[in-house]
Amino acid sequence: MKPQDTMNEKTNLWIFGYGSLVWKPEFTYKRRTVGFIRGYKRRFWHGDNFHRGGKEKYVFFHCPSPPQPGRVATLVEDQESCTWGVAYEVTASQIQESLQYLNVREVVLGGYMTETVEFTPKEEGQGALSALVYIATSDNPIYLGPAPDQEIAAQIASCRGNTGHNTEYLVRLAEFMRRCCPDAEDEHLFSIEAAVLSIRDGAA
Template identity: 45%
Template structure:
């Protein structure tokens, strides 16, 4: 089954990353709410990691986990040479799912797309390319780094139509702990004295 029916904007995105909308599937990496609430049909999900990125709560949320007056903080990835981020790769074969993701992550979320390699947790499986969404400092919802105490206060005080911002963080922690020790051991913050 091909991925005909994709939005023209998304096909351009795939082409720019040298990923063809044909053959029949695209792999997407989730490292935040996609891990526990993908919201789209998928044919396969694999646990694993990407390298060269670190998860940070630097992206604002003014709808799902906050408001314009009190933005919440949600995960994004920042490039770090030694970075490793665990999450899920989803195999998508339905163009409606890809269009949904583009709307959720790019149009509403302020994210942009990148392509990198995903290494499944099962060492017998080979690495493969995945598309991921990440926020950059030039989008209007970008909050950037902050001292840990300020970040925690902001998360504790924010609430959007999907619920409290703190629930988002706790869901991510639960997801990481339900996997195996290698995932739970991913560093949650920069070394002391650095901003999160």
């Protein structure tokens, strides 16, 4: 029996998002809760040729430049770290519908694979939950890996895909962290955000 078939037999399922899913789930769910998972750190190390990259850019004399992948978040194992995000509970028919949608969005078009993690809600009184999460690893052909923050920022500032500009992905994620997890640390995210905004302001 396939893992997805087993999930579809459940009466409820939690799905953890740490990138665009925190502000743009686009599937029906019963409820959402903010919290974190341990043992992983969020990094803009994955490439994206569809949602936030891959569109041609026009430079001198409107000549197109080669499409460039955007940079989006993935999780990297680190036992000393935790990653904040949102977990969504889906029930009944929502389970199959959400998994089918996310399989296209995250796996087919995004290059992610699924893992099961322990999610801890921010709200007191709620115990830890088992949640499904989508992670891209170095085995993926569009995985870009680590780079200096300024280099990552320059790539994000210049890329656009079918869903929108790469900068929107970054800024909305940073806004979520400030609004919903004000005490959480994410130096990688905020350093890249500052560098991207500096590039954008300088170009204005």
